[in-house]
Amino acid sequence: MxxxxxxxxxxxxxxxxxxxxxxxxxxxxxxxxxxxxxxxxxxxxxxxxxxxxxxxxxxxxxxxxxxxxxxxxxxxxxxxxxxxxxxxxxxxxxxxxxxxxxxxLDGMWTRRPSPENCRALGGALARMHEAAASFPLTRRNGLSPQDWRPLYESCGGGGDTVEPGLSAEIEADLADLEARWPTDLPSGIIHADLFPDNVFFLAGELSGLIDFYFACTDLLAYDLAITLCAWCFEPDGSYNVTKGRALIAGYADVRRLQPAEYRSLPLLCRGASMRFLLTRLYDWLNVPDDSFVTKKDPREYLKKLRFHRSIRDTAEYGLEAARVTKGRA
Amino acid sequence: MxxxxxxxxxxxxxxxxxxxxxxxxxxxxxxxxxxxxxxxxxxxxxxxxxxxxxxxxxxxxxxxxxxxxxxxxxxxxxxxxxxxxxxxxxxxxxxxxxxxxxxxLDGMWTRRPSPENCRALGGALARMHEAAASFPLTRRNGLSPQDWRPLYESCGGGGDTVEPGLSAEIEADLADLEARWPTDLPSGIIHADLFPDNVFFLAGELSGLIDFYFACTDLLAYDLAITLCAWCFEPDGSYNVTKGRALIAGYADVRRLQPAEYRSLPLLCRGASMRFLLTRLYDWLNVPDDSFVTKKDPREYLKKLRFHRSIRDTAEYGLEAARVTKGRA
Missing domain, CATH: 3.30.200.20 (Phosphorylase Kinase; domain 1)
Structure with missing residues (x-):
């Protein structure tokens, strides 16, 4: 609030x-x-x-x-x-x-997204990417991979107070993400914060997107990865493959994913998890308890990071490559 | 919030x-x-x-x-x-x-009440008292004078941590208020919490009263005293005699004050100040800093208590007795 x-x-x-x-x-x-x-x-x-x-x-x-x-x-x-x-x-x-x-905007954000919600959202995200392509301004992502290490360092090694071994785990992932982060994927304007409370539904239909205050110029498929992390996990931390499949298919029905984007999705999802793990960790360690801001547990995104690290092939997210790269067909 | x-x-x-x-x-x-x-x-x-x-x-x-x-x-x-x-x-x-x-209800609460606002409010308060007279239910005031001492005692002598000497000051006032509190004044249903954020104005006219969740059966003039304390002081703690006069006159134009009510007003205002001083002191000492509730400084009401203690005659609030007891005429 x-x-x-x-x-x-x-x-x-x-x-x-x-x-x-x-x-x-x-x-x-x-x-x-x-x-x-x-x-x-x-x-x-x-x-x-x-x-x-x-x-x-x-x-x-x-x-x-x-x-x-x-x-x-x-x-x-x-x-x-x-x-x-x-x-x-x-x-x-x-x-x-x-x-x-x-x-x-009329509509309500959904506390428990359904697969149908995820499919509609995927389509809206892709339409946003396409509509934004003609917007003339750009904005650097202030939370891009190059910003993660300084953000991590500003946590002063406090990660281990949240979970023993967390600092070493973050450092290993950071090095890997920095070395392997793709640079040749389609970029454009992304929402970058499309959590459920930023998406309204009315009578089952998606009625609007709000809160564009993290929007920036970055990889389009990274926005899909952020959104997947935000929508396709259950409260117990488990990945919901039905929702993941619906989200990615809804997106690909509007904007065809290139093979390189498809292949990069596990890495992009690891990056998205790292980005929210680090901002939440920073707030957890630095925001006073009596602040207006409700602090979110960084471990939620640590779990997601570990899940995405375990993914060997994008198909494990629930979708065949052929389906995605060929689009609606 | x-x-x-x-x-x-x-x-x-x-x-x-x-x-x-x-x-x-x-x-x-x-x-x-x-x-x-x-x-x-x-x-x-x-x-x-x-x-x-x-x-x-x-x-x-x-x-x-x-x-x-x-x-x-x-x-x-x-x-x-x-x-x-x-x-x-x-x-x-x-x-x-x-x-x-x-x-x-349309309308906005006013952060800086004007004398005209106070006059309109006095009239609305009196109309509320009159309209509520036929309401069949009653509710004991859980913050009446008999509740103040237990509330004070539950502060465990913490008053002096807010201001040195506060405990002795409260104890002396409590004893005096308990001994002299009137029992023979007209009673009925009072709002009991008519602060500026509970009163809406629209285009300069009073458009509504809200938040009846402290309403109870008590002395009608005590409600006027609570309202005077909440509306007729400036941010620097000084009493605004123009606003006080407007509030009391606005009330008396609708419901004539009895001579005993008029004479009791300084005492009732001391009581109203004590009630809010004690609840704020209790919250100040007991509500954790990270609570949603914004804690209000008890010293604001300590200042008001001292002011009302200094009043020797109701006329000092800005109004002649003749004007009030005769009503609109």
Missing amino acids: AVYTDVTEPQLAAFLARYDLGALSSYKGIAEGVENSNFLLRTTTGTFILTLYEKRVDRGDLPFFVGLMEHLAERGLSCPLPVHDREGNTLGELAGRPAAIFTF | AVYTDVTEPQLAAFLARYDLGALSSYKGIAEGVENSNFLLRTTTGTFILTLYEKRVDRGDLPFFVGLMEHLAERGLSCPLPVHDREGNTLGELAGRPAAIFTF
Whole structure:
């Protein structure tokens, strides 16, 4: 949950006066997003989301994030559409923070994804990759493989306090991932954080993607790997092959995976697990317990890392290569 | 902010199926209330508030709270109206918690109340007292003067860790309040927690009162005293006589204060300050720092207690007795 910055009514009314959205009816801080403060805003013309960007978000990245959402929404992807003020701006300032207003998306995130959810999600992810291909801006992934080692080092060897031997295990994997990370796969703009709470469903249909604040330029199949790690494991840590197959097939039905992408998937999944293991480990060791941020157990991603390390062939994820590389056919 | 219990879509859809409110469109946890979990609920027929009652609320009190809101709303007071399911129930169970759905009130709480806000609030408080007079249920105030000493004792002398000498100061005041607390003033149902975040305004007009979960049977003028303490002091701790005058006059314009109520106001204000000083002190000493609950500084109410102790005559609050006891005239 996240409301870091309070907003007074006079401040918000003055901000809203720049838009053609009518008069303010109500606003309530909502428990959505962990990086920013979000409010559900009701005006005499409709319901909107107001986002205040907190200091964890680099102001220089905002035109990329907000521009990407507008680009995707204009191309038919269901995601929050930034609302323009009368001067055409999508970014303003409110309560000392950069701020933007977005259209409201109906739908609920699913706490227990079904294989059908995973298939729909795979398709939406591929459509996002295709729609983003024409977006003119780029953004370096601040959590790419080259950033993992410095992040690990900033944990100061604290890994072993979480699980004995963890530091050595991370170091071995880091060296292997650095040596073998692919550089010749198709790249483009990826979501990079497509966890279940960032995907809405309504009446069984996928109704929208939200929270593009980790979006960046990177390998497209790495985004699929991140998503697989986030959606296709059960609460007990076991891989659900039915969900994995559905996710990858849903993706490949829209955007055909190249053979090299297919072959790299186990390595990309190890990388995705390493990325979330390290950020969670860092937060586990460094975020104070009385913080607003709910700390997530890094061991969830350690388990996933070990699972992906055990994979010898992408087919073990549940899908035949022929099926994927040939696409829908 | 408060979302203690998460709700899954299947759970909520099953709960909603008992009502004639259409299908679920979205639900988001909101930062409102500190005792319960609240969600802003959108269905195909409108917007509602869903409340899950957490363990701090006694289940046996729920018919009183929910019945009171229905009673008040039916008599024209703007407050959340509990929605009946098809069997006529206003209380159900969701995610293992008692739960209720309420109509949504437009409006915003004011972070900086104006004298006009205070005048409108005084009138609304008096109208609430009058409308509640015909409500058939009663509820003992669990934070009445007889509860203050046990609450203080449960702080285990920790007052001096907050401010040296605080324990002796509280003990002297407690003894005085216990000896002099009035018993012959008009009583009825009071809100007992009418802080600014429980009062909504829209376009300068008071649009609703919320959060009746401290409502109980007690002295009506004590509710005015609680409200005065919550609304008529500036952030620096100084009493704002213009706001105090507006609040009391707004109240007396609707419900005439009896001379004994008027004379007792300084004592009642001392009591109100003691009540919030003690609950804040208890939380300060006992609630862990990593709790969801934001702890409020007890010294704010210590300052108010000292101010009210210095008052020799109710007129010092900014209003002539003649004006109040004669009412609007």
